[in-house]
Amino acid sequence: MRGRARRLAMPAAVAGFALLALSGCTVPDGIDRDLTGEWRSMPEPVRWSPEVGTCHPGSFRTDSPLFAYQPVDCQLEHVTETVHIGEFEGGAADRVTPPPPGSPEWRDAFAECDRAAAGYLGADFRHGHLWLGVSVPSVGGWEGGARWFRCELEPFDAFGGFPKSRLGSLIGALEVDSELRLGCFQATFTDDDEAVEEMERWDCDEPHNAEFVGVWHGPDVPYLDADDEDAAERVQRGCRGQVAEYADVPVDRNLVFRTGTIAFWMSEQEWDNGDRGFRCLLWQDRELTESLAGAGTAGLPIR
Numbered sequence: 001m002r003g004r005a006r007r008l009a010m011p012a013a014v015a016g017f018a019l020l021a022l023s024g025c026t027v028p029d030g031i032d033r034d035l036t037g038e039w040r041s042m043p044e045p046v047r048w049s050p051e052v053g054t055c056h057p058g059s060f061r062t063d064s065p066l067f068a069y070q071p072v073d074c075q076l077e078h079v080t081e082t083v084h085i086g087e088f089e090g091g092a093a094d095r096v097t098p099p100p101p102g103s104p105e106w107r108d109a110f111a112e113c114d115r116a117a118a119g120y121l122g123a124d125f126r127h128g129h130l131w132l133g134v135s136v137p138s139v140g141g142w143e144g145g146a147r148w149f150r151c152e153l154e155p156f157d158a159f160g161g162f163p164k165s166r167l168g169s170l171i172g173a174l175e176v177d178s179e180l181r182l183g184c185f186q187a188t189f190t191d192d193d194e195a196v197e198e199m200e201r202w203d204c205d206e207p208h209n210a211e212f213v214g215v216w217h218g219p220d221v222p223y224l225d226a227d228d229e230d231a232a233e234r235v236q237r238g239c240r241g242q243v244a245e246y247a248d249v250p251v252d253r254n255l256v257f258r259t260g261t262i263a264f265w266m267s268e269q270e271w272d273n274g275d276r277g278f279r280c281l282l283w284q285d286r287e288l289t290e291s292l293a294g295a296g297t298a299g300l301p302i303r
Helices: 002-023 104-121 139-143 229-247 268-272
Strands: 080-087 130-137 148-155 184-189 196-202 208-217 260-264 277-288
Touching: 080 104, 104 130, 104 148, 130 139, 184 277, 208 229, 229 260, 229 277
Parallel strands: none
Antiparallel strands: 080 148, 130 148, 184 196, 184 208, 208 277, 260 277
16 A cells, blocks of 8 residues: 555645646745755766775675675785676676576686686686686676676685685786695595595605696586596596696507596586586506606506
């Protein structure tokens, strides 16, 4: 009933004003017929947009309302860093609401973020203990005309951990040897040897059994589930190819006898959002005391 009453009130007020205007009634002293008085005109709305190179103390979120945008100097402790600002265009920009995670528009945004992050860091973000996310305007911001998306990098333990705060910018962070770069590890496995139980960072000149070799990018297909044997073998073949390129050994029928591999899966949601890059490591059932980069067949003999 409240809605109905409000609708009826407007015509009555308008009709009354029209009657006064037509009647030619005199205007009381002190009234100048200027309905605006001396009020200042409202300023043009300024559309808010985030900036590249800003750092943020809060955890990552997929939407970016203005109240949550509180950037800090990157030399201060922070969690995420904005590495690129993109723009939704075409049909994506015509949407009534922001593209949701898992949508084609979101995957396109992630692909742009992926390329931009590599340029910002100096290498694929998956070469480091880093995670990449896409953040879009809030519903209110979208309704106000915002069509940008943010690309956010977040440091974390790539093999099972939580976001970590850091000091300093990530610009060029993977161009140099740093604590962020993936290197050598000591891997321990579950009793059935089917899954990695723990990955400890290790200096390559200290005894270890695993080493990061590169990233294999999966095809545009439904999620490759690690519990599916065919999907798992497909990913392992891709990672063996990365081992061959890294260690400079031939891709042939003997490759499977030269090395084992460890592949780390993204979640199904991350896959749907566009992340198809598997971090790949070589694994040996022997003790290694140096990197196998470019080691050739002598470094990875048939076993």
